[in-house]
Amino acid sequence: MTEEKGSMLQSVIHPTAIIDPQAKIGPNVKIGPYAVIGPNVTIGEGTEIMSHVTIDGWTTIGEYCRFFPCASIGSEPQDLKFTGEKSFVIIGDRSIFREYVTVSRATGEGEETRIGNDCLFQASTHIAHNCIVGNNVIMSNCAGLAGHVIVEDRVVIGGIAGVHQFVKLGRNCMIGGLAKVVQDIPPFVIADGQPARCVGLNSVGLSRAGVSEEVRRELKKAFRLLYRSGLNLRQAIAEMEQELDSSEEVEHFLRFLRNADRGICRGTKE
The missing domain is CATH 1.20.1180.10 (Udp N-acetylglucosamine O-acyltransferase, C-terminal domain)
Structure with missing residues (x-):
């Protein structure tokens, strides 16, 4: 490990990491072996980038986030409409991105994919282009959001669940594992099945949220x-x-x- 000077003061950078000189690295950042950081990336204080993570595009990451091995953040969207335009990924503070998580930047000039604070994205989850994800969201292993999905605060999405493009998931709702979500899920409910059906109120989640x-x-x-x-x-x-x-x-x-x-x-x- 080495300590860099200037904008990377007090940050710990592994010598095999590839960091573009134009990238903005905050204090106390840790960057592990073979990580790749592109020129238009900004990483906030205390964030940890583990081995083989790739962060590219116009991506801004807040403070004290953690990116586990092989996550890919800010790559071009998997969208045939994308033509190389300048678009963004914006991530808040204290979120965790486990192994092989993918977050695509937006389609459309100046558009954003945005993620809030205190989220947990378990291994192999996918957040597609133009998604807006709120605070305290949990996505379980292999769950996926298609393009333009809106996820409000404190949503829990079960493993291998898939959410159709342009769907909205309301605050404090819970999506069961393997669910196929093709319509909007109201706040505070539990949905499950293929296609998903609302099966009850998320009473436990509401109680935990202090309602x-x-x-x-x-x-x-x-x-x-x-x-x-x-x-x-x-x-x-x-x-x-x-x-x-x-x-x-x-x-x-x-x-x-x-x-x-x-x-x-x-x-x-x-």
Whole structure:
């Protein structure tokens, strides 16, 4: 290991790592054997880059992230529409990227693939071009997001689950392993199956997130109106607006339903 000077002061860089002189490396960064860092990369303080990691493109990484061996971050998107334009990957702080995780930069001049803070991406997960991923998201092994997917905060995605392009995953929802997600998943629910169906409220996840028992009761009413009442989406929203006590979580649930461009994932009993 060696200590570099200037912008890499106090960072520990393995002598076999290949780092473009134009890359911006923050203090206390660790870069392992045979890692490759491109010219337009910025890496924040305390981030660890392990062996054989490749970080390329216009990629900005926040503080105290960890990239395990063979992760590939900021590569060109797997999209036939891509023509070499300048686009970006922006990653927040304290996220973990396990072995063979891939994150593609966006398609479209000036567009972004963006990931928030405190996420865990387990081995071989894939975040495609133009995805927006929130905070505290967990993706289990081999799960994949197609292009333009939006994942809100505290979503958990099970192993080998696949999410169709342009789908939105609502806050605190949980996706079962092997699920095939082709429509929007509302906040606070559990979805599973091929194709995925909403099977219940994510009560455990809501409790862990600190949502009060009173609000959880209102969300359970909302779930029943949406999936057990026989009402269509517009009717269910109208009933919720009349019957439910207002809270930040209830308002977020209603706002998500009103803006579900791909339609809402169906329930198991309708």
